[in-house]
Amino acid sequence: MAQHVHNSYHPVDAAVLKRLREIFPKDRISNEPVDLMTYSYDATRKEYAPQVVIWPETAQEISDLMKVACNYRLPVYPRGGGTGLTGGALAVEGGIVLSLERMVKIGEIDEQNRLVTAQCGIPLAELKTAVQKKNLFYPPDPSSAKSATLGGTLAECAGGLNCVKYGTTKDWVMSAVAVMPTGEIIHVGSKARKSVVGYNLLQLLIGSEGTLAILTDATLRLIPYPKFRKSFYALYDSVMASAIAVQAMLQSGVTPSALEFIDRISLEAANNYVKDKQIPVAEALLLVETDGYDEQSMNEDLQILLELCKEKSASAIREAQTEEERASLWFIRKSLSPAMYAMAAFKANEDICVPISEFPAMLEEAYAISKRHNVITLCFGHAGDGNLHVNFMSNQEHDDDVEAAVNDLFRATVAHGGSISGEHGIGITKAPYLSYEMGERELRLLVQIKELFDPVGILNPSKIVMKKE
Ligand SMILES: Cc1cc2nc3c(=O)[nH]c(=O)nc-3n(C[C@H](O)[C@H](O)[C@H](O)COP(=O)(O)OP(=O)(O)OC[C@H]3O[C@@H](n4cnc5c(N)ncnc54)[C@H](O)[C@@H]3O)c2cc1C
Structure with missing residues (x-):
């Protein structure tokens, strides 16, 4: 099992484990090999084993954990359903996987204000079914909704099948509770329909891929269920x-x-x-x-x-x-x-998004790139949003032809006024390509924001923006 602790971090040694066991009962912290293996994957099929897995139940427990993590400089990776397609939940520097799968409570379904509050570990489909029983609708609908969690979909700003009419996750979240890497608990956003108070901290966290804070609870906007x-x-x-x-x-x-x-x-x-x-x-x-x-x-x-x-x-x-x-x-x-998973051992699963008017030209480009690099390529996607899934298939994890094809695809996407990720995020797989879409100053801003939230550099390190040494 690949286990890697970067030398700039403290390992989870006996002293650290002892301290963590003071916060979490025996059945909610594990360094058993079987658990380390189970939590070493996501849907990228890449493998990075953590040193310990923890299942918190409250924001306070996460806060206590983050204070210890700051103190020792331990990397911590928030994890929902592990369905991410860009490696966002992987323990690339070793350390602690923080699985939110026990934080599944649905709070009030407020029919008068059409709001629901829930803990972020709940599988999205469960939440959607619960509100549907009250004839209410939470539209975000990634195909992975049975396994993907509310927190994972907020952290990735997930899209899905019906964005052409209903938009993406960011359009439906009203407020959230989150734990900062330093252990402070923050409340961002508002239950009021309109709020323009200060910088939009809520939307900064949406799509931040668990690199700025750990989302523990969220309040979402609902509409009547379309009959x-x-x-x-x-x-x-x-x-x-x-x-x-x-x-x-x-x-x-x-x-x-x-x-x-x-x-x-x-x-x-x-x-x-x-x-x-x-x-x-x-x-x-x-x-x-x-x-x-x-x-x-x-x-x-x-x-x-x-x-x-x-x-x-x-x-x-x-x-x-x-x-x-x-x-x-x-x-x-x-x-x-599932058909693609059965077809080849590896795939570069890209989810580019272009302005609608560029969709036909982008499709042509994708096929030309596939032909040029001789890579079997499956294209499908959310045409109504200009969001095209281009899947370069391979039986090798490292394939020069696939890498060249991905490179050309991203260059072409940006040339067509598009974005290199419409819904799957950057994680580790797209981090090397960020500069194709963002200028130097904009990239520096990302690093500065990351440092502001996470001065010690322990929350989901090496994702989106590179690790702080
Ligand atoms: C078959 C399949 C179909 C898919 N279809 C779609 C689709 O239609 N649309 C779409 O947008 N995506 C889709 N995805 C991608 C994936 O399901 C989404 O990105 C989803 O939002 C990930 O949720 P998760 O709970 O599994 O998160 P994970 O994979 O566990 O984590 C993803 C990221 O979120 C962070 N994170 C998780 N929980 C929290 C939290 N509570 N607080 C802070 N950060 C957190 C992690 O650190 C990581 O960076 C699909 C994936 C698969 C395998």
Whole structure:
């Protein structure tokens, strides 16, 4: 098991363990090899074993821990469901993994103000189901929602399937409680709908990937649950034809609640993976959904989008007539990630995002890059946001061709006015490319902000911005 303690940090030795055991009972702190191994991975499949795993239950316990960590200079890594795709929760410098999976309480569901408060270790799907029982809706919906936690989605500013209509996590969080690396507990944001008091500390923490503070509780905005939803898919004989249909739908005045693109090689991979179920194969598939509170107007929206897809030369269209059929359409999309894991041992899973107008040109670039470097590449993604998942597949962890392809992809993305990550964050895998998108002064600001929050350099070190020596 790869275990690595950087020499600028103190190891978790007997004295440290003794001190930590004064804060955490026996069943919530472990240096058993089986636990160190379990918490050494995330969805990147990279492996860095910590020296100890701790399961806190309160913000106060985390605060006490951080004071000890500061004192000894111990690296600490907040961890939710471990579904991160950029290595954000990995113990790259050894030290302590802080798993929030026991902090799962849902507090008040405030129907009058349409707010919910919850602890940050709760799996997102559980939280969404709990509010849905009260006919309320928390829209952020990453495909990983059953395992990803509220804290992980806040820390990554997760997106997902319905951002084209509802935006990303940052649009739904009102306030949060967090523990600073120094152990101080802070309350940021407000439950009031409008608040412009001081710098926006809440939004600084959203998307900060656990490098500035540990989020323990959050209050989220809710809306009434949309009662009606309808889905269809449209098949295309060329990727470009599907990209043109995407543009037409986005300019139609109707906002779909989801607009996903899947290319031929991704559909083939999904077919090989699921075997028993038939997934259609075409050069491109668009998966479209509308939702709403009024069935008639939702159906009218759906008809407009269906007509546009036909007009823009869809070769076939299938509309789900029942909830079961709708689930079977979305099953296609949900099969893609596991299909890719089965297809090759490693993948560079990039989630670039470009302005909508650049989406067709960016798709062309991605395929040209794949061809130039001779790398098998699967493209799919949230077309409605211009957010394209480009997956370069390989059977080696270090593959020069993949690295060259990633490099070209990021350069091209920035040249098209885009961003190198739409929703998965920077973590360790994209840290070397930050300067492609940010200037020197902006990068220096990131380092200065990190130092302000974390003067000792112990919270999730070596992520986003490099380690402080
Ligand atoms: C199959 C699959 C599908 C996915 N689909 C999507 C998708 O559609 N959209 C999308 O945006 N992402 C998606 N992801 C990526 C991933 O699920 C998200 O990034 C998610 O937000 C991570 O949550 P987590 O709880 O697993 O976090 P982890 O992986 O445990 O951690 C991720 C980062 O958050 C930090 N962190 C975790 N908890 C806290 C906390 N309480 N306080 C401070 N920092 C914290 C960690 O230190 C780390 O930097 C997918 C991943 C997989 C494997």
